[in-house]
Amino acid sequence: MFKIARLFRFKRSNLLYLVISLAILLWCMSVGWAFNRALGANPTHTLAQLDPNRPTVEAGKELYVSTCAGCHVPIPAEVLPTETWQQLLENPQKHYGTSVPNMIRLTQVLIWDYLKTNSRPILLKGSPIPYYIEQSQYFTILHPRVEFNESITAKTCIGCHPGIPDFNYRTLSSQWEDAP
Ligand code: HEC
Ligand code: HEC
Structure with missing residues (x-):
């Protein structure tokens, strides 16, 4: 028992x-x-599901302009694939022969939020990452009416995009605004 x-x-x-x-x-x-x-x-x-207008994206956009437009115009996220932005953000000390200052972690995180929300992944998986706007398919896609004869760099955008000081690429120079 x-x-x-x-x-x-x-x-x-x-x-x-x-x-x-x-x-x-x-x-x-x-x-x-x-x-x-x-x-x-x-x-x-x-x-x-994520709201592209959420506050961190807005903050990231402002930081992007203040951090990334000191040496050239602010390049809009949509003209380059997400992979390019990721590489540039992860290597601020190796930036086309110079280095991007003031890239602390929080800055990187917020800028990344803006860039990844407004760009798309490389169209053809496995193709090389474009480091110049000229090589980007998205740049071509965004310019259906334009046939570029001279080479494209961040210096040439202003000729047709007078709104760049306000980070506005929608307003066009009169010759394009009025064109069919
Ligand atoms: C200290 C100056 C400086 C700062 C700040 C800077 N860049 Fe640059 N950037 C350069 C230089 C120099 C080039 C090379 C331009 C060339 O070769 O024509 C360049 C080129 C580029 C290009 C390629 C442009 C093209 O003509 O195709 C991209 C994209 C770019 N930068 C993104 C960024 C981003 C994103 C940031 C912020 C994280 C940033 N840059 C901040 C100096 C800078
Ligand atoms: C020769 C004139 C010209 C140049 C140079 C040019 N663009 Fe454009 N861009 C246009 C036109 C025109 C449109 C409207 C789309 C179309 O009609 O093809 C446009 C549209 C865009 C758009 C889409 C705007 C929107 O939201 O509707 C972006 C982003 C853009 N361009 C970025 C750039 C950048 C970045 C550069 C410099 C690397 C550049 N463009 C250089 C003429 C130009």
Whole structure:
């Protein structure tokens, strides 16, 4: 009798452990699931849901202009693929033979929020990352009416885009504004 009682006690405590372990496991799984949903295990899904006007993107845009328009015009995110921006942001000390100052972590994170929200990944997966606007398919796509004869650099944009000081590429010079 004594033995059976001990065995029973033993089993009961075992069962208790099992129940507690199961509860912890279930809790972990549900927390993991919730996190996955919140962070988006499927990035394209979340990207579509994210509001492009959210405050961090606006702050990132302002920081982008103040950080990246000291030496050349602010280049709009949409003319280059996301991969280019990622490379440039990750290597501010190796920037076309110079270095970008004031790139602290928070600046990088906010600028990245603006750039990735407003650009798209390379069209042809595996093709080389374009480091010059001239090589970017997105630049061509954004200029259906324009046939570029001379080479394109950040210095030539202003000729047709007088709104650049306000980071506005929609306003065009009169010759293009009035063209069919
Ligand atoms: C210290 C000056 C300086 C700052 C600040 C700077 N750049 Fe540049 N950037 C350059 C130089 C110099 C070039 C090369 C221009 C050339 O070769 O015609 C360049 C070229 C570029 C190009 C290629 C332009 C083209 O003509 O195709 C991109 C894109 C670019 N920079 C992005 C950025 C970004 C993003 C930032 C901010 C994180 C930034 N730049 C900040 C100096 C700077
Ligand atoms: C020869 C004139 C010309 C030059 C130079 C030029 N653009 Fe444009 N851009 C245009 C025209 C015109 C449009 C409108 C689309 C069209 O009609 O092809 C346009 C449209 C755009 C747009 C889309 C604007 C929007 O939101 O509707 C962006 C972004 C842009 N250009 C960026 C640039 C950048 C960056 C440069 C310099 C590297 C540049 N462009 C140089 C003429 C030019």
